[in-house]
Amino acid sequence: MARSSRKQEILQAALACFTESGVDGTTIEMIRDRSGASIGSLYHHFGNRERIIAALYLEGIGEYAALLEAGLIDTLDAEACVKLFVTSYIDWVVANPDWARFVLHNRGRVEAGELGDQLREVNRSHGERIGAVLRRHREAGAFKAIPGECFVSVVIGPAQDMARNWLAGRSKRPLADHRDLLAQIAWDSVRA
Structure with missing residues (x-):
């Protein structure tokens, strides 16, 4: 992912979590922890885990x-x-x-x-x-x-x-x- 922004950082973290734990095994909390983003930032950019999956x-x-x-x-x-x-x-x-x-x-x-x-x-x-x-x-x-x-x-x-x-x-x-x-x-x- 070329651009560096908070949204991109969250997507990179999500991809790492999905790769390590599988899509179904990854929680929004795991993505939050990996990205260092607040839960509010995650919901602001994506709304929910399914939207993170779709955005990625x-x-x-x-x-x-x-x-x-x-x-x-x-x-x-x-x-x-x-x-x-x-x-x-x-x-x-x-x-x-x-x-x-x-x-x-x-x-x-x-x-x-x-x-x-x-x-x-x-x-x-x-x-x-x-x-x-x-x-x-x-x-x-x-x-x-x-x-x-x-x-x-x-x-x-x-x-x-x-x-x-x-x-x-x-x-x-x-x-x-x-x-x-x-x-x-x-x-x-x-x-x-």
Whole structure:
């Protein structure tokens, strides 16, 4: 988490607690103790524990989206664009393994919670921005005829599965070692 503010300090403390004790095993008091924030500060910034969970989740997906979108420029060719999806994701996971693990395991909880609509709006907005870049390449014939709702799964699915295995300790090699291979597999899967 790049910015340093009281809110960010609380989120960092929450992530550390969730990593050590699990989401269900972490109490608001544990987050308060870890962050050094008063209970009033916690409630001022978030309102309750579920909102801390949602804020941490939204911040995480926002960081990955920002990393991806920073590289998605209009002049990027189709291959570089597809590979960027994979390399950005892997780079973010490698740089933020605890946060990535948290994001991978808590989407359903956030979707079902009081900030589920906000998550859906963030995803919709992000999808529109990347969709605009992909649309140009699709219309130019750079991609196979893959239904739109399948495209991102085909591109990022293998990298997400490999990331899950790495985060769970089931992969013997560092995730970054597979970065270029997974990017090439993504491109080979969708190119016309």
